[in-house]
Amino acid sequence: MAMPRACEQGILLTVGMAWPGGPPVVQETRFAAHCEGAERRSGPPPVEWGVPDADTPPATPPELALLRLKEFVTAVGQPASLRYSRVIAQRWILEPFAGWRCRPINVFALTGRLQLANGRFMPVGWSGTGDGLARLQGGAARQHLVRVARNAGEANATAPGDGPAVLAAQPAALIAHEAIGHFAEASADSGVDLRHRLGCRLAADDIDVLDDPTCKAAACYEVDDDGIMAMGATRILKDGVLVRQLHGRASALAAGDIPTANARSSQITLPPIPRMSNLIVLPGTSSFGELVDSVGDGVIIHHLSHGFSRGLHVEARIVLGEIVATGRATGRFFTGGRVEERVDVLTGCMARSRESELNPNALCGKHGQILYDVGTVAPALQLSRLRIVG
Amino acid sequence: MNGIDRSIAFARTRDGCRISHFAHHVVVDGTVADVCACTIDPQECDGGALAAWARWCDRVPIDRIPGLMAECGAVCEGQWSRTYTVVHLNGAILEIDGESFDYPLAAYELEWSLRPQGAAVVLGPSAVLALVDFAIDGVLASRWPPAGVLERLSIVDTPHSPYPPQHRANGAPRPVGTGNSGVIDDATFLLLQRSERWQRPLNALYNINRRNLSVSHSTVAEHPSVAVVIDALVAEGEPTIASSNWIGTWHLQSPDGRCWGRRPFAINLHVSELLEAADWAVSPPRAACICDPIEGEIFGLAPSLLVKALPSATTLDEVRS
Numbered sequence: 001m002a003m004p005r006a007c008e009q010g011i012l013l014t015v016g017m018a019w020p021g022g023p024p025v026v027q028e029t030r031f032a033a034h035c036e037g038a039e040r041r042s043g044p045p046p047v048e049w050g051v052p053d054a055d056t057p058p059a060t061p062p063e064l065a066l067l068r069l070k071e072f073v074t075a076v077g078q079p080a081s082l083r084y085s086r087v088i089a090q091r092w093i094l095e096p097f098a099g100w101r102c103r104p105i106n107v108f109a110l111t112g113r114l115q116l117a118n119g120r121f122m123p124v125g126w127s128g129t130g131d132g133l134a135r136l137q138g139g140a141a142r143q144h145l146v147r148v149a150r151n152a153g154e155a156n157a158t159a160p161g162d163g164p165a166v167l168a169a170q171p172a173a174l175i176a177h178e179a180i181g182h183f184a185e186a187s188a189d190s191g192v193d194l195r196h197r198l199g200c201r202l203a204a205d206d207i208d209v210l211d212d213p214t215c216k217a218a219a220c221y222e223v224d225d226d227g228i229m230a231m232g233a234t235r236i237l238k239d240g241v242l243v244r245q246l247h248g249r250a251s252a253l254a255a256g257d258i259p260t261a262n263a264r265s266s267q268i269t270l271p272p273i274p275r276m277s278n279l280i281v282l283p284g285t286s287s288f289g290e291l292v293d294s295v296g297d298g299v300i301i302h303h304l305s306h307g308f309s310r311g312l313h314v315e316a317r318i319v320l321g322e323i324v325a326t327g328r329a330t331g332r333f334f335t336g337g338r339v340e341e342r343v344d345v346l347t348g349c350m351a352r353s354r355e356s357e358l359n360p361n362a363l364c365g366k367h368g369q370i371l372y373d374v375g376t377v378a379p380a381l382q383l384s385r386l387r388i389v390g
Numbered sequence: 391m392n393g394i395d396r397s398i399a400f401a402r403t404r405d406g407c408r409i410s411h412f413a414h415h416v417v418v419d420g421t422v423a424d425v426c427a428c429t430i431d432p433q434e435c436d437g438g439a440l441a442a443w444a445r446w447c448d449r450v451p452i453d454r455i456p457g458l459m460a461e462c463g464a465v466c467e468g469q470w471s472r473t474y475t476v477v478h479l480n481g482a483i484l485e486i487d488g489e490s491f492d493y494p495l496a497a498y499e500l501e502w503s504l505r506p507q508g509a510a511v512v513l514g515p516s517a518v519l520a521l522v523d524f525a526i527d528g529v530l531a532s533r534w535p536p537a538g539v540l541e542r543l544s545i546v547d548t549p550h551s552p553y554p555p556q557h558r559a560n561g562a563p564r565p566v567g568t569g570n571s572g573v574i575d576d577a578t579f580l581l582l583q584r585s586e587r588w589q590r591p592l593n594a595l596y597n598i599n600r601r602n603l604s605v606s607h608s609t610v611a612e613h614p615s616v617a618v619v620i621d622a623l624v625a626e627g628e629p630t631i632a633s634s635n636w637i638g639t640w641h642l643q644s645p646d647g648r649c650w651g652r653r654p655f656a657i658n659l660h661v662s663e664l665l666e667a668a669d670w671a672v673s674p675p676r677a678a679c680i681c682d683p684i685e686g687e688i689f690g691l692a693p694s695l696l697v698k699a700l701p702s703a704t705t706l707d708e709v710r711s
Contacts, residue, residue, distance in 0.1 A: 025421075026421050027421050027422070027423060028421065028422050028423065029422075029423040029424070029425060030422075030423070030424045030425070030426075031424070031425035031426075032425070032426060032427070033414070033425070038408065038409065038410045038411065039411050040410065040411060040412050041411070041412070041413045041414065041427065041428065041432075042413065042414030042415060042425050042426055042427055042428055043414075043415075043426055043427020043428070044427070062421075269412065306628045306629075307628075308627055308628040310626055310627070310683075313626065313627070315627050315628060316628075317628065317630075337632075338628075338630065338632070365683075365684030365685070366683070366684065367683070368682075368683075368684065368685065368686030368687075370684070389632065390632055
């Protein structure tokens with residue numbers, strides 16, 4: 001069998017603004033690379049490979065990105081050090097049966113931090129498909145960020161505890177991503193068999209979770225980085241139980257399964273490994289107010305960052321939480337500390353809201369590869385208990 | 391103005407059999423950079439990588455061999471060029487350019503329970519670098535360093551690196567935490583740091599912008615004659631200055647020689663407390679590497695530190711698989 005071949009060519013735009021002072025920075029990096037098996041090199045592919053020509057999407061004008069970034073910083077109203085990153089590329093993968101397949105890369109990320117009124121930092125992480133400039137200009141995500149920054153800047157320190165909680169849509173998405181999404185991914189090393197995870201209960205028995213690269217959320221692709229065509233959603237959790245794993249070609253072959261179009265690499269010079277695309281937690285029937293009402297005395301987690309999972313362990317930093325007393329949000333906010341849980345934390349999910357939201361942060365790092373477009377769509381979740389540490 | 395015109399090519403192996411290659415040419419001219427074709431053939435480095443891996447394979451216990459990485463490469467910039475070899479074991483730098491460091495040279499192992507009672511505890515360079523890096527990212531307040539944390543250490547952000555592909559001779563060191571004024575440097579630096587990953591967003595996941603960390607300690611002491619040396623530490627969670635879980639590997643240094651520890655250990659610690667308990671440097675700053683599961687390999691310089699006593703809240707257990 002011929003060695004797998006792939007190539008890509010594109011531009012990474014970086015626009016940075018730093019506080020305090022310092023001029024804004026713009027850097028454009030043009031790149032070209034190709035690989036054949038483990039042979040990975042910069043530069044365009046050899047002509048004899050016969051890679052088709054394709055139009056690359058137009059690059060974002062740096063001055064426009066800088067203008068939007070300045071407008072964003074002004075609107076947020078907090079000292080900010082931010083970077084806007086934008087990758088536009090054409091990636092080609094030689095599929096053994098179908099020939100060259102094109103995979104456009106069209107992603108952005110806004111990363112950095114705000115300095116809050118109480119002297120703490122608040123991380124900012126937005127990313128996904130497209131240029132993201134409309135999000136910088138306004139909308140619900142920006143309003144949410146401003147609200148979280150204002151409240152976190154006046155919040156008290158988090159008190160450790162273990163009790164009932166409501167996860168708003170963003171933290172619910174982050175926890176689902178870490179606890180279910182990563183647990184469902186086949187190993188990056190196809191020699192490591194994780195099939196024993198199938199059948200594990202990860203959530204309450206009325207929760208189904210899908211992975212869908214075609215649903216136009218944060219990720220959107222027709223073929224994965226193995227050249228496998230995405231046919232639609234893969235149901236990975238049924239009635240709370242893990243029923244499918246997410247595979248690339250090699251991991252599927254090793255597991256005796258079929259690929260699920262989840263082989264993804266952050267750039268063509270790194271090997272594709274099984275990764276989520278868009279994780280979708282199906283919504284419930286409650287309103288957000290009903291979830292809070294049902295908690296009684298507990299907490300609402302409004303915003304989490306720095307989600308992390310390893311083995312059976314899941315954790316994230318608390319950016320903003322709020323005390324709930326007798327079923328009412330009190331306006332007593334807290335910040336700092338962490339949520340520390342096991343991957344089956346969602347077995348304690350009592351109810352879900354009927355509205356789902358896309359987590360604006362779709363950055364995901366694994367095996368040294370950071371993807372800009374790993375989406376999670378989730379409703380708010382009511383949990384019977386959540387462990388918070390200082 | 392940033393100006394770089396550098397070719398980097400390397401071959402690396404983790405099993406002494408399969409070799410991955412990478413070669414590219416980075417040109418930075420002001421605000422525009424190109425990552426393009428390189429005329430150096432990385433296959434020319436295969437022999438060096440395989441020989442280095444084989445050299446250390448015989449000296450490392452079989453359970454640890456999956457963590458052994460050997461890389462041989464070449465860096466050319468204008469008239470200047472150099473070849474290099476780096477071998478590390480889960481981040482503990484065993485060799486750079488033929489210079490070996492203080493690690494056992496035979497594959498014998500010692501059970502944790504058989505370590506000499508009363509042996510001093512020394513944090514090796516890679517363990518120190520991992521703890522410092524973790525603490526920096528775990529600090530959420532705007533003032534750096536926060537009171538009581540890492541006060542005895544000098545921590546500098548520098549363009550110099552023990553890893554030749556990302557070393558830059560020009561550029562000034564600066565204190566950590568003032569990196570906001572150096573965004574141009576950061577963008578350029580990232581094209582050199584693990585440069586096969588140039589597409590990732592810059593410093594996407596962490597709070598503090600920086601290039602290479604160089605850590606030093608002003609108080610120097612003799613290396614204890616009998617010491618358990620923690621040669622590498624890998625965090626089991628996200629950076630925090632609260633308690634955190636780590637997996638460590640170790641070896642014993644004694645007048646009879648050096649011997650690898652048989653199994654890794656799990657340690658729960660407060661990073662700041664442990665570093666505060668490390669009162670003396672027992673080696674000059676040496677090449678170190680963190681094997682970060684998300685960022686990949688992060689190189690820097692750090693001394694070995696002698697821990698006078700493990701903080702009372704620290705728990706340490708042997709990992710039994």
